Amino acid sequence: MPAQFGAGLLRVDLGPGVVAGFTTRHGGVSPAPWSSLDLGTSTGDDPARVRENRARVEGWVGAPVAYAAQVHGDRVLALGPDERAEWEAAEPPAAAGEADGLVTAQEGLGLGVLVADCVPVVLADPVARVVAVAHAGRRGVSLGVVHRALDAMTQRGARPADVRAAVGPAVCGRCYEVPEAMRDEVAALVPETWATTEAGTPALDLPRGVLAQLAARGVEAVHVDRCTRTDADLFSHRRATATGTTTGRQAGVVVLT
Incomplete structure (x- = not known):
């Protein structure tokens, strides 16, 4: 089980x-x-509050944290000293660039991935000293964004056998109802995503799909098995939409110390 540190x-x-x-x-x-x-x-939250919230996360992990402008694709953006200087010079909370994955071998630069039902994935090769994050929603799983993140890591010296990954809280297969045609479309690419809800309707199990993609690359992974739709301690776009309100975003974060 993951240990809790910081306040959240x-x-x-x-x-x-x-x-x-x-x-x-x-x-x-x-x-x-x-x-x-x-x-x-x-x-819709006040940017000043978001800046303070992000600063608290940076305090917990001991490093500045970069986030991408996520677009449900499979692009992975590499960050290094030059990109860090450019990103830090921008008015926070600016995005590091448009992508759904980030990779770096830069010590002291955290990478963050924002979610509110999609699957956050954090990866590290502690031997080669390379880390990455991936935002794996329905389209990201179908496009293989986790594979692209692993490719970016191996291009920087990582070995899949040395890579460790964690799949974070996301909407589970019992709660992620989708049209049958959509389930069939995604499952044709990633069979492990095929699921049904507790009510017996078509669904997708994106965390299971991500875990299968990681296993196919020989990557050891842990799963923080908490469903955002039903866990009040987590943000959920689906839960908020069902109640006619809005919600925030949580993150997966990784940094080389």
């Missing part, structure tokens, strides 16, 4: 010299309906 970060062990974890909705300054650690810039 669930830590996972990705090896020596790596700090990684997943935030919950606790430990921030945002009022309802974002209560309280909203890290998103597109939720």
